[in-house]
Amino acid sequence: MQWCNHGSHCSFDLPGSGDPLTSASRVAGTTKLASEPPYLPTPQAIEPQAIVPRAPAPSRMQMPQGNLLLLSHSLQELLARDTVQVELIPEKKGLFLKHAEYEVSSQRFKSSVYRRYNDFVVFQEMLLHKFPYRMVPALPPKRMLGADREFIEARRRALKRFVNLVARHPLFSEDVVLKLFLSFSGSDVQNKLKESAQCVGDEFMNCKLATRAKDFLPADIQAQFAISRELIRNIYNSFHKAIDNAAGLLIFGKELSAIGSDTTLLPSWAALNSSTWGSLKWALKGLSVEFALPEDKAAQQGKQAENDVVEKLNLFLDLLQSYKDLCEWHEKGVLHKHQRALHKYSLMKRQMMSAAVQNCEPESVEQLESRIVEQENAIQTMELRNYFSLYCLHQETQLIHVYLPLTSHILRAFVNSQIQGHKEVSPPLLRMLSWPRPSFFPDALPSSLPPLQAPRAAPCPSLAT
Incomplete structure (x- = not known):
């Protein structure tokens, strides 16, 4: 195979003009x-x-060293x-x-x-x-x-x-x-x-180097491929769960926003003969101002987590997903196509042996021999593509490991977001605890409550035997 620079023309001595598999x-x-x-x-x-x-x-064109x-x-x-x-x-x-x-x-x-x-x-x-x-x-x-x-x-x-x-x-x-x-x-x-x-x-x-990819592969490439695929699958599953926890910060911000903006009031008849509702409404009115602060802070924290944590997690997950798709493409596409070609070749060889036994016409035998030669060339090309696919998979696996340090940046950003968020949200929440408690609020809940008694079960009618 001849390789050429950009803008030049080249011809190839490989059988076939392109990938027998489509993308x-x-x-x-x-x-x-x-x-x-x-x-x-x-x-x-x-x-x-x-x-x-x-x-x-x-x-x-110089052959790289190493x-x-x-x-x-x-x-x-x-x-x-x-x-x-x-x-x-x-x-x-x-x-x-x-x-x-x-x-x-x-x-x-x-x-x-x-x-x-x-x-x-x-x-x-x-x-x-x-x-x-x-x-x-x-x-x-x-x-x-x-x-x-x-x-x-x-x-x-x-x-x-x-x-x-x-x-x-x-x-x-x-x-x-x-x-x-x-x-x-x-x-x-x-x-x-x-x-x-x-x-x-x-x-x-x-x-x-495509036709010589086999020479660069380790002897246990199939075992390495299986181990790497399982490892990447486990990493993907773990970080896919982690993104749900990071996205929970956004939900937390939205929930606080709903609390801070809630204006639902009880109907007037519910507090006509009691001062409880008036005191409670006064307390809620004052607390709504304080709730607005953690609401804004939590929204800012959620936005920061979305930019610093969630998007980086999504980027890493997209990369892992593309690796999983590539592994599936190798097994269900490249290998399956190769196996079908080998099966077709074995059928042709059987037909050739049968034709030789039955003394078929020379023209039919020549056509069958020509088809067998073409199939042998196709199988050879598929074998070369299979090894080249493993060669590329080996390098793409290394690329995944190059991206692995990104996980430390993700975790660090998540921790920093949590620390900063708690620092900003805690002062207004502490101020809420210092608000005067209305007289009808108990100072403390009883330390122990009487146990609940289970309802007595009704007698079960006996079943006729």
């Missing part, structure tokens, strides 16, 4: 620089005409690649069908472009087409009608997490598809994205 199942279920050895550069545009390739730049399977990135390096903001534009475009539009701003490209949800969909499809063996994050669901404000805001946050995970991926971050999505300001970005991937094979076709 549609992953969609429905939802380049690294030469100095960084684990991820090799891929061509950005390849014309269909086969002509003599240019001599590639030595710096990009273990090509291991990554050398840190979390700080990945986070520093880019920070992308996704903001909702207040106006909804469209004459009849309204749709939300987003302003996408990239620090790296110093660009600000406008994108619709469907633009994100095409962007993800192109990534899956070019990188079927990598962790392409899922997109939030599309809601056609009746999208309320809360749903639109949740989708905006999810789109922001999606594009930031893509922009910080060692391979995606150097691909032309990302640059087009973040910087192209034309009116038809979807066709531009599709044109950039047209006539360009996937990563297996463009990576010069």
Whole structure:
């Protein structure tokens, strides 16, 4: 296989012109620089005409030194690649069908472009087409009608997490598809994205190490894959529960807000002959002012927790979910396709043996032999793709571990949010305890209450035998 630089032309000596598996199942279920050895550069545009390739730049064609399977990135390096903001534009475009539009701003490209949800969909499809063996994050669901404000805001946050995970991926971050999505300001970005991937094979076709991926894999790669998948599954389940606790801060703020703004009064007849209601109403009126303070403080605490804790947790969960999807794609897609090809090959061999015994016509035997050779080539390609898929999975697993230190930042932000929240909420609550108690309030509840007696059970009629 010959590899070429951006803008040059290349031909491939591999059987088949593309991945026999399509990326549609992953969609429905939802380049690294030469100095960084684990991820090799891929061509950005390849014309269909086969002509003599240019001599590639030595710096990009030079074989990296060291273990090509291991990554050398840190979390700080990945986070520093880019920070992308996704903001909702207040106006909804469209004459009849309204749709939300987003302003996408990239620090790296110093660009600000406008994108619709469907633009994100095409962007993800192109990534899956070019990188079927990598962790392409899922997109939030599309809601056609009746999208309320809360749903639109949740989708905006999810789109922001999606594009930031893509922009910080060692391979995606150097691909032309990302640059087009973040910087192209034309009116038809979807066709531009599709044109950039047209006539360009996937990563297996463009990576010069793809056919030798087996040589870099450890002997126990299948066992390592099973262990890593189970570990990531356990981490995902644990943090999925943790996000419920963090989101509880928002619910706490909303509950206090409801208490502070409650204006329900008892009917006048309930307090006509008693001064209790008047005293209680006076106390509640004074306490409502104090309740407004913890209400605001709790709302601020919930907002801080949402930004510092919940979103970081969601980002980490999105990454783990993309890894789980990739593992499922490897087992149910790559391996299943390979097994079916082997089964088809065995049937052809049986037909060949049967034809030899029955002395069939030479033309029929030649056609069957030709089909067997084609199937052998297809199986060989699938085996190479299977090993390359494991090669990519091994690197994506390492990428998950690179992101693991993010959990310490999440926990630290959660603790700081709790400490700050309690500091701000406790003073007004303590002032409530210092309020004078109305005379009809008991000083203290009795330390012990008489036990409740269970009602006597009625005799059970005997059943006739």
